[in-house]
Amino acid sequence: MSYIGRFAPSPSGPLHFGSLVAALGSYFQARSNKGRWLVRMEDLDPPREMPGAAQLILNTLEAYHLYWDGDVLYQSQRHEAYQEKVDEWLLTEKAYFCQCSRKQIKALGGFYLGTCRHKKLTCEKECAVRLRVDKPITHFDDKIRGRIEIPPTLAAEDFIIKRRDGLFAYNLAVVLDDIEQGITEVVRGSDLIEPTGRQIGLYQLLNTTPVDYLHLPLAIDEFGHKLSKQNHAEAIDLQHPKPTLIQAMRFLGFVIPKEIQEAKLDEILAWGCSNWSINELPLKIEITTPFSNGAL
Numbered sequence: 130m131s132y133i134g135r136f137a138p139s140p141s142g143p144l145h146f147g148s149l150v151a152a153l154g155s156y157f158q159a160r161s162n163k164g165r166w167l168v169r170m171e172d173l174d175p176p177r178e179m180p181g182a183a184q185l186i187l188n189t190l191e192a193y194h195l196y197w198d199g200d201v202l203y204q205s206q207r208h209e210a211y212q213e214k215v216d217e218w219l220l221t222e223k224a225y226f227c228q229c230s231r232k233q234i235k236a237l238g239g240f241y242l243g244t245c246r247h248k249k250l251t252c253e254k255e256c257a258v259r260l261r262v263d264k265p266i267t268h269f270d271d272k273i274r275g276r277i278e279i280p281p282t283l284a285a286e287d288f289i290i291k292r293r294d295g296l297f298a299y300n301l302a303v304v305l306d307d308i309e310q311g312i313t314e315v316v317r318g319s320d321l322i323e324p325t326g327r328q329i330g331l332y333q334l335l336n337t338t339p340v341d342y343l344h345l346p347l348a349i350d351e352f353g354h355k356l357s358k359q360n361h362a363e364a365i366d367l368q369h370p371k372p373t374l375i376q377a378m379r380f381l382g383f384v385i386p387k388e389i390q391e392a393k394l395d396e397i398l399a400w401g402c403s404n405w406s407i408n409e410l411p412l413k414i415e416i417t418t419p420f421s422n423g424a425l
């Protein structure tokens with residue numbers, strides 16, 4: 130089977146150093162496996178999106194010469210496919226409506242205990258749809274991290290596939306889209322280790338072999354916070370991509386010879402594809418560096 134990888138940014142802000150690391154990791158892994166590299170725009174949550182961010186992200190990838198294959202898939206165009214599955218699972222009682230508020234769940238200890246599982250609620254307004262988790266996924270294998278255990282309470286939780294506000298849940302969309310796009314391996318930040326069990330559960334429900342998983346080290350700032358759009362991580366430099374590209378490649382474990390550092394973007398990336406090794410990825414720590422634009 131030929132390799133298909135992807136980068137799946139959420140357009141909640143411009144591309145920052147952490148998302149560049151995820152883009153590069155998935156790019157090098159796909160290209161060094163002679164595979165395709167797709168881009169999917171995860172525009173699933175309009176209230177958290179920044180107008181223009183989707184295009185800005187694509188422009189940034191182009192400025193870094195990270196050229197994707199085929200057309201960009203937009204999750205905002207996929208609602209019908211998501212709703213079809215939600216309806217099917219409601220009908221076959223694999224999913225159910227839930228009216229519990231976040232506050233109520235918190236009062237019961239923070240984990241959802243299946244309160245509405247057998248209530249056979251119909252939905253007048255403001256209901257989430259939860260999936261019945263009958264076979265919890267308690268562990269999975271990560272390509273570089275090995276066996277990852279999932280805490281039992283988390284694994285057993287009936288999780289949300291459609292939110293109370295009517296938006297589709299990330300876990301549902303990501304799995305249906307990875308299947309639709311024929312993805313064979315997911316390479317992404319280790320902040321997404323936690324939901325992986327749920328995603329594998331969805332593959333099982335869909336009778337489909339799950340993708341392989343590789344979770345990259347996470348970039349954190351000097352205060353120990355994950356670089357994220359919510360934490361207002363700085364946008365990466367579009368005008369002078371080379372220093373940031375080199376910095377992100379070093380973060381991924383590359384030791385880059387001087388002549389490559391001085392080469393053109395395409396040559397640096399081609400060198401990266403031939404020298405990529407997942408065994409060089411730093412795993413234990415998520416490196417702390419004060420990231421700032423152009424400060425190299």
Ligand code: GLU
Nearest residue numbers: 137138139171303317321
């Ligand atoms: N859209 C998610 C994010 O930007 C990534 C989803 C994934 O790679 O599975 O954090």
